[in-house]
Amino acid sequence: MIRTIPRLAAAAALAAGLALLAGCERPPVETTQQGFRGTAMQHTVNPRIAAKDAAARPLPPEDAPQASADGPRAGQIYQNVKVLGGLSVAEFSRHMNAITQWVSPEQGCNYCHNGANFADDSKYTKVVARRMIQMTQALNSQWKVHTGATGVTCYTCHRGQPVPANMWFKPMTLARNATGVGMGNDFGQNKANGPGVSSLPYDPYSSYLLGDEQIKVYGKEPLPQGIGNGAPIQQAEKTYALMMHFSKSLGQNCTFCHNSQAFSHWVPKKVTAWHGIRMERDINNTYVVPLTNAFPKDRLGPQGDIGKAYCATCHQGQNKPVGGKEMAKLYEGLLAVAPVATLPPPVAEDKRSVLFFGVGSHELAPDQGKGLETLLTALGGNPKSVVLVSGYHSAAGEKAVNEDLAKKRAMAVRDALLASGVAATRVKLDKPQQTEANVAGEDPAARRVEVKLQ
Numbered sequence: 501m502i503r504t505i506p507r508l509a510a511a512a513a514l515a516a517g518l519a520l521l522a523g524c525e526r527p528p529v530e531t532t533q534q535g536f537r538g539t540a541m542q543h544t545v546n547p548r549i550a551a552k553d554a555a556a557r558p559l560p561p562e563d564a565p566q567a568s569a570d571g572p573r574a575g576q577i578y579q580n581v582k583v584l585g586g587l588s589v590a591e592f593s594r595h596m597n598a599i600t601q602w603v604s605p606e607q608g609c610n611y612c613h614n615g616a617n618f619a620d621d622s623k624y625t626k627v628v629a630r631r632m633i634q635m636t637q638a639l640n641s642q643w644k645v646h647t648g649a650t651g652v653t654c655y656t657c658h659r660g661q662p663v664p665a666n667m668w669f670k671p672m673t674l675a676r677n678a679t680g681v682g683m684g685n686d687f688g689q690n691k692a693n694g695p696g697v698s699s700l701p702y703d704p705y706s707s708y709l710l711g712d713e714q715i716k717v718y719g720k721e722p723l724p725q726g727i728g729n730g731a732p733i734q735q736a737e738k739t740y741a742l743m744m745h746f747s748k749s750l751g752q753n754c755t756f757c758h759n760s761q762a763f764s765h766w767v768p769k770k771v772t773a774w775h776g777i778r779m780e781r782d783i784n785n786t787y788v789v790p791l792t793n794a795f796p797k798d799r800l801g802p803q804g805d806i807g808k809a810y811c812a813t814c815h816q817g818q819n820k821p822v823g824g825k826e827m828a829k830l831y832e833g834l835l836a837v838a839p840v841a842t843l844p845p846p847v848a849e850d851k852r853s854v855l856f857f858g859v860g861s862h863e864l865a866p867d868q869g870k871g872l873e874t875l876l877t878a879l880g881g882n883p884k885s886v887v888l889v890s891g892y893h894s895a896a897g898e899k900a901v902n903e904d905l906a907k908k909r910a911m912a913v914r915d916a917l918l919a920s921g922v923a924a925t926r927v928k929l930d931k932p933q934q935t936e937a938n939v940a941g942e943d944p945a946a947r948r949v950e951v952k953l954q
């Protein structure tokens with residue numbers, strides 16, 4: 501009787517041990533060497549689980565054979581083609597079909613189009629899609645250092661859905677009192693819903709994939725002491741949170757990109773990832789965030805921000821998105837940044853001039869400056885008249901930045917008037933004006949200065 505107790509205890513311990521092991525993966529386990537020998541840079545896979553994972557992934561839609569590149573250009577035949585105008589009409593249609601398969605297979609063409617008039621831009625989805633085409637072109641050309649031979653199509657992020665499955669919003673922070681301290685303020689962490697189900701900071705993305713704060717843990721000296729010599733603990737925690745996101749997004753361990761003997765060392769995959777971080781900032785700041793005003797309000801996050809991209813948006817658990825399938829090269833229209841359409845000619849009337857500017861530019865092009873000549877003659881003949889100069893900007897992006905741009909455009913025109921001998925007292929500057937109709941800034945009307953004789 502007495503002797504059975506230790507036996508029972510042993511059996512219980514064995515059962516408990518087995519129960520704990522139930523959480524472990526059954527072998528086999530395969531490792532592939534990733535880095536220089538001796539650095540323990542290896543990638544571990546369980547082929548059984550990998551095969552299951554691969555079988556569960558939907559396949560991308562089949563690519564239609566490339567169409568004839570001959571015949572008239574889409575820009576000559578259609579009325580409102582601003583980006584893909586250089587494609588042949590046949591290739592253009594093939595691109596439209598592919599885009600529909602990638603983004604809105606269930607909703608069809610009319611997800612972006614007014615079926616009665618395909619040239620109409622009234623649906624926000626079409627305006628967004630046009631900008632997304634430009635973004636994809638930049639990802640395949642300017643960011644080839646990251647996107648490589650695999651490249652990017654709409655499918656990389658959208659996977660047959662209008663709203664990508666993986667994107668991030670700025671979370672609500674819990675700051676219950678006005679000073680931001682005290683109970684209820686979690687200082688952006690300790691919520692156990694951070695990256696990798698950890699209590700690390702749950703929003704490392706705003707700092708690193710929108711802003712360009714330093715991603716760093718180690719100090720620059722062997723024994724850093726005192727404030728300012730090492731990375732502060734908050735930065736270290738945020739860095740680890742970001743790293744958890746990297747690992748999870750690519751379905752890889754830390755040693756995929758790091759020699760864990762020295763995380764700060766540079767190895768090839770880490771370099772690719774470094775470019776990926778910079779590319780991500782460009783995606784969000786140049787393309788996605790400026791589309792915020794184009795979106796319906798109910799589609800924005802709790803802080804009023806648009807859904808933004810991070811590593812998971814493209815990678816979705818694989819080290820190369822869509823298993824490294826080289827789809828992009830089959831779509832000529834997505835490979836290179838289309839040349840910026842030339843500016844429309846300036847409007848030159850007796851009492852009014854309209855001069856156009858390039859995107860983000862406040863430089864008055866010489867041929868646009870010529871649009872002032874008629875007005876200058878009128879001013880000469882009417883010495884008491886004054887002119888009002890108004891700069892316009894698009895409704896996309898940061899208001900303060902846009903207003904500054906509109907003001908600089910107006911100043912450039914004012915300088916041109918003064919240089920032509922008009923007295924400073926006869927030139928009045930209006931406050932910056934916003935063009936409501938235009939959202940993404942590709943319409944030149946959103947980049948104009950008007951000069952009116954008063």
Ligand code: HEC
Nearest residue numbers: 578579580581582583584596597600609612618619629630
């Ligand atoms: C995800 C959005 C989207 C979907 C879906 C879509 N298109 Fe388009 N379509 C666009 C954009 C953006 C443009 C303008 C391209 C440019 O400016 O270079 C365009 C332009 C066009 C034009 C030129 C119209 C003109 O006169 O200016 C035609 C024709 C067209 N699409 C046909 C189709 C057809 C047919 C389908 C369905 C098979 C389709 N599109 C699906 C976004 C879309």
Ligand code: HEC
Nearest residue numbers: 599625628629632633636653654657662663806807808809
């Ligand atoms: C790098 C990833 C990425 C790529 C590549 C990409 N998109 Fe997007 N797309 C996004 C994100 C992020 C949003 C914003 C989603 C949101 O906030 O709801 C978006 C939104 C859209 C929307 C608006 C959908 C809606 O219902 O509101 C359309 C339309 C769209 N994209 C079309 C395209 C087309 C067409 C292409 C290819 C030419 C493309 N996208 C390529 C990430 C991407």
Ligand code: HEC
Nearest residue numbers: 715716717718743744746747753754757763764770773774
């Ligand atoms: C996809 C590649 C990738 C993966 C996976 C990855 N990292 Fe990183 N890591 C980077 C890059 C790139 C940097 C440097 C970023 C920069 O300098 O802008 C970095 C920086 C770091 C740093 C800061 C080093 C310094 O110089 O102070 C640490 C620590 C770190 N990673 C730890 C980890 C850990 C732990 C994991 C696993 C949870 C991990 N990383 C997974 C790419 C990766």
Ligand code: HEC
Nearest residue numbers: 646647648649650651746769772773776777811814819820
């Ligand atoms: C716009 C889509 C996109 C986004 C966003 C993106 N990547 Fe990539 N990434 C790719 C493509 C495409 C490849 C494959 C490149 C190739 O074929 O060489 C790739 C490859 C990589 C590789 C090399 C994988 C290998 O097996 O050689 C690393 C590492 C990587 N990405 C890290 C990141 C990190 C970290 C982020 C987020 C900061 C990120 N990527 C965001 C598209 C993307």
